[in-house]
Amino acid sequence: MEVKKNSEVDGDKVKSSMTIIGLSYVAALTLAVFTFGQVNLEEDENEHAAKDVDIQKEATEEDEPPPPPPPEEVEIQITPEPPEEVIIKENIEEEPPPAVTPPAPPPPVEVVEEVVAPIVDFPDVEAGFPGGPAAMMKWINDNVKYPQTSIEMNEQGRVFLSFVVETNGSISNVKIERGISIDLDKEAKRVIKKMPKWVPGESAGRAVRARCRLPINFQLQ
8 A cells, every 4th residue: 555645744843953953043143142242241341440449548648638747856964963972881889788787686675573462351450540540521611612503403411422531641532332313422422532641551561452431421500
């Protein structure tokens, strides 16, 4: 069986192939033109930027003021001070101070304890006022001074006292045994202390310290 070729079918195939080739050529050409234009634009922009940088550099260099002149050198003169004089003293041997001898301590003071003779209450011979009891009463009446406060308060009575007649006849250790008031007691003690020396008492033939008791009567008239 013989195969017959269709001439219409073969012609369509050829036309399609030519159309595809043409389109590919046009696309390639368009791409090349677009790429070339882009490259030219980038080169122009780079040139303009370089020119701007140069212009800015020139303007900056023109605006900067000239540097100031260097400062003048000032000469400073330093006058050295003269060194302090150093005085060297010769070694002079000083004599040592004389030794001070401490003073000798004072001799010890001997304390002599006074031996006080005992007081005898009842001696062999009692001590008495010179001239006897009558002379003593007269002396007391002549020397007593009635206190004014006691007179105003009407103070009266007897003040009992005790005292010691020493071996030389002097009076000591005057005490109030029984009193009336402060003023009368004080006056009674004053009168006893003021008495003249008594005749000392004796015991075993020697003068002793004898204790005596005496009342003084205070009476307003």
